Amino acid sequence: MTARTIAPATGRLGVLTPGMGAVASTFIAGVIAARKGLKPPIGSVSQMANIRLGTREEGRNPLIREFVPLADLNDLVFGGWDPLSANVLEAAETAGVLDSTDLASISNELEAIVPMDAVFDRRWVSKLDGVRVKKIESKWDQAMALIDDIARFKAENDCDRLVMVWCGSTEAYQEPSDCHATVASFEQGLRDNDANISPSQIYAYAALQSDVPYANGAPNLTVDLDCMIELSKSRGVPIAGKDFKTGQTLMKTMLAPGFKARMLGLRGWYSTNILGNRDGEVLDDPENFKSKEVSKLGVLDAILQPEVYPDLYGNIDHVVRINYYPPRGDNKEGWDAIDIFGWLGYPMQIKVDFMCRDSILAAPIVLDLALFMDLAARAGASGVQEWLSFYLKAPQAAGATPAEHDLFIQQTKLKNTLREWMGEQPVTHSEAG
Numbered sequence: 001m002t003a004r005t006i007a008p009a010t011g012r013l014g015v016l017t018p019g020m021g022a023v024a025s026t027f028i029a030g031v032i033a034a035r036k037g038l039k040p041p042i043g044s045v046s047q048m049a050n051i052r053l054g055t056r057e058e059g060r061n062p063l064i065r066e067f068v069p070l071a072d073l074n075d076l077v078f079g080g081w082d083p084l085s086a087n088v089l090e091a092a093e094t095a096g097v098l099d100s101t102d103l104a105s106i107s108n109e110l111e112a113i114v115p116m117d118a119v120f121d122r123r124w125v126s127k128l129d130g131v132r133v134k135k136i137e138s139k140w141d142q143a144m145a146l147i148d149d150i151a152r153f154k155a156e157n158d159c160d161r162l163v164m165v166w167c168g169s170t171e172a173y174q175e176p177s178d179c180h181a182t183v184a185s186f187e188q189g190l191r192d193n194d195a196n197i198s199p200s201q202i203y204a205y206a207a208l209q210s211d212v213p214y215a216n217g218a219p220n221l222t223v224d225l226d227c228m229i230e231l232s233k234s235r236g237v238p239i240a241g242k243d244f245k246t247g248q249t250l251m252k253t254m255l256a257p258g259f260k261a262r263m264l265g266l267r268g269w270y271s272t273n274i275l276g277n278r279d280g281e282v283l284d285d286p287e288n289f290k291s292k293e294v295s296k297l298g299v300l301d302a303i304l305q306p307e308v309y310p311d312l313y314g315n316i317d318h319v320v321r322i323n324y325y326p327p328r329g330d331n332k333e334g335w336d337a338i339d340i341f342g343w344l345g346y347p348m349q350i351k352v353d354f355m356c357r358d359s360i361l362a363a364p365i366v367l368d369l370a371l372f373m374d375l376a377a378r379a380g381a382s383g384v385q386e387w388l389s390f391y392l393k394a395p396q397a398a399g400a401t402p403a404e405h406d407l408f409i410q411q412t413k414l415k416n417t418l419r420e421w422m423g424e425q426p427v428t429h430s431e432a433g
C-alpha cells in the first residue's frame, strides 16, 4: 500500500470555535491542563489510543499520535466567537462543568482567551439574548467580517494553519431552501439577506472561503447543505458533520449493534433526558429541539436495517425526549427503557440510567475532530470526511450510500483510514490476520 503524501504538522494550529460555552471551555481547559501535565486527556482517541499495525504476531502497536503526524497539543492556539461569554474562564465558571480547583491552576490562560463578537440572530436561538454581537445588518458583510476575523487571528497568533469546530448553540430546525442549492445561490442569498441563511452557515462559508476545515458539533444543517459541499470540494477543504456523539446516542450506538450482532429483536426504545445547562435551555424551545430530535432519531434504523430484518426491527417505537431541568446543570441524566425480544418472541426489558456529564464527553471529541481535520487538510483530503463519523450523531455521507452509525464499524473505518494514509494494510480481524 502506498502512503499518502502528508505535509508535516509544523508551526501552530489555531482552533477556532464559534460558540465558547460549556463544551468549548471544557475542551480548552482540558488541553491546557494536559499540556501542563496536570490531567491526562481521557476520552481522546487521538491522544490515548494505540493502533495495531500488520498481523498480531508483529507486535506493532504504536500510539495513534506517534503513528500519524498530528499537531502537538503544545502547538494549539484557541480562539472563537460568542455573543455572551466575556472570556473562557467566565464561560467555564458559568457552565459549572469543572470545579474551581481545576480552574484555578489554569485561570490566567483561560481568562486571556476573549471571544470575538459573534454573528448572531435571535431568530435562530430565541432563548438567548446576545450582547457581544457584530452590529452589521447585511449577511454578506457579516461573512466578510468573519473572513477578516479569521485572517487577523491567524496573523496575530502566528498560526501556520486553522481549523473551525462549531460549538455554538443548536439553531432552530430548517429544511434546505433554494439559496442552499449552489455556492452562487448562497452568495446571492447572503447579498439579499435571505431569511433562510442562519449564522452557523455564515461561519461555515467564511471558514471554507478562508481554506479552514469546518466540523459541526451541533445538529444544524450547516455543512450538510449542497452549497457547502460544493464549496468544500472546489476549495479543497475538509468538512465533517454533524452533532457530537455523546451521552445517550453514544450508548445507543454501542448497544444496538450488540442486539443486532446476536439477532435479538427490538420492539421499542424510549429515551428521555433531563439537563439543566444553557444547551438544555436552548433545546427547551420546540424549534431548536426539533433539530436535535431529527439528529437523534436516525440512529436506530441506520444500525438495525429494518428493511433487511423486518421480523426483528420492522416495528420499533423510538421516542426521544429532552427536558430542561435546571438543578442538574451540565450533569445530564439519560434514561433508556429498551424493549427487546428473543427466542420464540419472548419479551425482555433493559433499563439504562446514564448519569453523564455532557461536556466531559464532548470535549475530547472537539480535540480529536480538530486534530484529524487538520491532518485531513494536510493529507490533501477535501469534502465530507466520512471516516470521522465515529464522533458524530448524524454523520454525513461522502457518497450516495448513507454513513455508518455503528460505533464499532465507525472505529474500524477511522483506524483503517489512518493505516491506509500511512501506507499500512487495513486490519480485517479475519482468522488469517
Ligand SMILES: NC(=O)c1ccc[n+]([C@@H]2O[C@H](COP(=O)([O-])OP(=O)(O)OC[C@H]3O[C@@H](n4cnc5c(N)ncnc54)[C@H](O)[C@@H]3O)[C@@H](O)[C@H]2O)c1
Pocket (backbone or CB within 6 Å): 018, 019, 020, 021, 022, 023, 024, 081, 082, 083, 084, 085, 095, 118, 119, 120, 121, 125, 128, 166, 167, 168, 169, 170, 171, 199, 200, 217, 218, 219, 243, 244, 245, 246, 247, 277, 278, 279, 357, 358, 359, 361, 362
Ligand atoms: N455537550 C454535549 O454532549 C453535546 C453533544 C452534542 C452536541 N452538542 C452541541 O454542542 C453545542 C454546544 O453545547 P454547549 O453545552 O457548549 O452549549 P452552551 O450553551 O454552553 O454553549 C453554546 C454557546 O454558543 C453561543 N452561541 C450561540 N449562537 C452563537 C453564534 N451565532 N455565534 C457564536 N456563538 C454562539 C452561546 O452564547 C453559548 O455560549 C450545542 O449546539 C449542543 O447541542 C453538545
